[in-house]
Amino acid sequence: MTDQFGQEQAIRKLAPGKLVIASHNAGKVREIAALLGPYGIEPISAASLDLPEPEETGTTFIANAELKALQAADLSGLPALADDSGLCVEALGGDPGLFSARWAGETKDFTLAMQKVWDGVTAKGPDAGHDAHFICALALAWPDGHVEAFEGRVDGTLVWPPRGANGFGYDAMFQPLGFDISFGEMDPDAKHAMSHRADAFRKLVAAVI
Template sequence: MTDQFGQEQAIRKLAPGKLVIASHNPGKVREIAALLGRYGIEPISAASLDLPEPEETGTTFIANAELKAMQAADLSGLPALADDSGLCVEALGGDPGLFSARWAGPTKDFGMAMQAVWDGIEAKGPDAGHDAHFVCALALAWPDGHVEAFEGRIDGTLVWPPRGDQGFGYDAMFVPHGHDISFGEMDPDAKHAMSHRAKAFEKLVAAVF
């Protein structure tokens, strides 16, 4: 991290204790809690604190993650960790990307969202590729406004129909490169070891713990 003069600043360390997970998505909260448990962190979901969901007005995954983390830290008085992630499909010009959750509508119907992704690929014709990648940005914020951000990515291929009932979101249609099963078919521990979220967490853990 650099200051206003472009000088490198030391990354702030996170002490064991309570940490707000700035998400109302129970799947994300579960994954993040599983990844944090070994570090003496007591995760608390934003939903359990009745914290509002901010409007995601950022133009990058990191900007949205920072926005969510900073609001949760400010309102709770505790450090807060936010995740902004999405599925980027090459044939769709990177969509749904930042709008991955919004494609599922207000009821968070990811069956509908996956169908919309596949229909979009099919509409491109038989030469449309199925390459895609997941991106995860993590932002860790403190009540004084300090924030650290990290990003991870995993590449893969989309399949249809969706396969498996593990995971959440678009997991059932995404097969990571080097594997022949989808995230939806994968044991959660196996997914946690390789996912975009896990890669972002590796960077966060190396920096702040």
């Protein structure tokens, strides 16, 4: 990364120990904790610390991840890792994208959100493609305000009706390229090996751990 004067800064390394997972999404916390397992990191959820959820005012996935990580690190006094991710559907111009969680409403009803996505695609007519991708931005922040950020992606197609009870969010309607099952049908370990979150996490591990 570069500093305010455009000079290259060394990537900061993350020491083993406690790390706040700046998310109130139990599925995300579970996936990130599993990815952190081999590295001597002790994940602590933001919910268990009663940390508030900041308003996501960023205009990119990385900006939202950074603001969540920075707030959690500041309030907890510990390093914090935040994720901002979403489903981007080509036929919908990239929606729901940054608003993927908001499409599920106050009750976080992703059955409703998936229906909304599918209704939007079918409303485009029979020639609308089903191409989609997931993006995941991971931001790692320290209490002094230092932050490192990484982004991952996985491409695939939409399927309907949703398939499988594994995963969370839009997983049941997303089939990654090269596979004939959805993320919702996939064994969690298999998903962890190739998902957008895994892609971003590999970059984070290579840089900071």
